[in-house]
Amino acid sequence: MSFSATLGTARRATRAVASDRAMLIALGLLLLLVVASVCAPYIAQHDPASLSPRARLKPASAEYWLGTDSLGRDLLARVLYGGRLSIMLAALVSALSVAIGLVIGLAAGFVRRLDAPVMRVMDGIMAVPGLLLAVAMVALGGANLVTMVLAIAIPEIPRIARLVRSVVLSVREAPYVEASIGAGTPPLTVLWRHIMPSTINPLVVQATFVCAAAILTEAVLGFLGLGFPPEIPSLGTIIAEGRPYFQRAPWIVLYPGVFLALLILSVNVFGDALRDRLDPRLSRTRKG
Numbered sequence: 021m022s023f024s025a026t027l028g029t030a031r032r033a034t035r036a037v038a039s040d041r042a043m044l045i046a047l048g049l050l051l052l053l054v055v056a057s058v059c060a061p062y063i064a065q066h067d068p069a070s071l072s073p074r075a076r077l078k079p080a081s082a083e084y085w086l087g088t089d090s091l092g093r094d095l096l097a098r099v100l101y102g103g104r105l106s107i108m109l110a111a112l113v114s115a116l117s118v119a120i121g122l123v124i125g126l127a128a129g130f131v132r133r134l135d136a137p138v139m140r141v142m143d144g145i146m147a148v149p150g151l152l153l154a155v156a157m158v159a160l161g162g163a164n165l166v167t168m169v170l171a172i173a174i175p176e177i178p179r180i181a182r183l184v185r186s187v188v189l190s191v192r193e194a195p196y197v198e199a200s201i202g203a204g205t206p207p208l209t210v211l212w213r214h215i216m217p218s219t220i221n222p223l224v225v226q227a228t229f230v231c232a233a234a235i236l237t238e239a240v241l242g243f244l245g246l247g248f249p250p251e252i253p254s255l256g257t258i259i260a261e262g263r264p265y266f267q268r269a270p271w272i273v274l275y276p277g278v279f280l281a282l283l284i285l286s287v288n289v290f291g292d293a294l295r296d297r298l299d300p301r302l303s304r305t306r307k308g
Contacts, residue, residue: 060100087269112169172234228294
């Protein structure tokens with residue numbers, strides 16, 4: 021995969037963002053949420069784990085911008101720190117699943133004798149619902165960062181692998197690839213120079229959808245009580261803790277829910293618009 025191919029993809033993505041209003045709005049919202057989460061220590065006025073029994077279930081005020089929860093903790097701080105955790109987890113899950121799926125897809129698509137057994141294993145993993153697999157892994161391995169990343173990434177690997185495999189199967193029949201193989205070019209060189217650049221566009225798009233799925237899965241696990249410990253702010257955990265107090269203090273559920281919805285929506289809209297722009301066939305369909 022040459023530097024020029026990567027640079028070309030980055031340029032096409034930049035042009036796509038600049039020419040699509042929906043993509044610009046989604047990207048702007050996503051950057052706003054990411055920056056707010058990363059800068060949580062500077063935005064929030066209180067520690068997310070600091071308890072204040074006298075300030076239990078207080079609505080929004082000058083001291084507590086989003087109010088407090090049932091233990092008197094600052095909701096703004098918990099939402100921002102929870103968003104930072106979700107974004108970090110989504111980035112790790114996306115990177116891991118794309119890296120492993122890329123290797124598996126390249127091997128299955130390029131080495132014919134590996135195609136059938138590898139794809140049957142991938143089909144077996146896909147047959148298990150992703151959330152059920154994540155719940156089982158977290159229950160067995162405990163709610164820590166490594167287990168959570170693996171539990172959410174493993175169900176996404178087969179989708180990445182099948183995507184890469186389909187690209188490899190179509191590209192390897194191209195005349196320039198066959199000519200390179202016929203000339204005695206080592207297989208790894210053929211993969212690196214001629215096949216991997218063709219996988220960049222679909223992988224970039226799929227990575228955005230993996231991020232959105234990872235954020236949602238982590239929130240669901242937290243809501244079910246299988247996420248990180250209560251002292252670590254998580255959007256799903258915050259919503260679950262505020263559910264018994266919804267009628268009295270609806271902001272405990274409302275604000276983290278809105279943050280979560282906007283985060284997933286912005287990632288999905290950006291990925292969907294990016295897919296339309298980077299895929300020439302979809303672009304022609306839209307113009308037609």
